[in-house]
Amino acid sequence: MTEIEKAKCENTGNWINMCEALSEVTSNSYGDITAQIKSRRDMDSRRISIVAGKSRGNRVELNYCPFCGxxxxxxxKEPAND
Ligand SMILES: [Zn+2]
Incomplete structure (x- = not known):
């Protein structure tokens, strides 16, 4: 297996294939940035969100990667009906 280094995050809709820098900070929790997996049982769906902040009430979900933008x-994802 070769490790692919991503220069830019890839957003697949409910998941992020993180770029190298984001992947590194989330795996080490640098700057209080973490990746959280949120699941919804009713939709049988999971998504990943990148959040920044120390405490629960203080966390913000990031809409843009601070590294690659x-x-x-x-x-x-909505269940496919059509
Ligand atoms: Zn990125």
Missing amino acids: ADIATEH
Whole structure:
């Protein structure tokens, strides 16, 4: 397996393939930036969100990657009906 270094985050809708820098800070929790997985059982859906902040009430979800500037706002995927 080769490790692919991403220069830019890739937003797949409900998931982020993180760029190298974001991947590094989230795995080390630098700057209180963490990746959180949010699930909704009723929709059988998971999404990843990148949040910054120390305490629960203080956290903000990041819409853009602070490193590459990519749109990293995710949404739960609607079940495919059509
Ligand atoms: Zn990025």
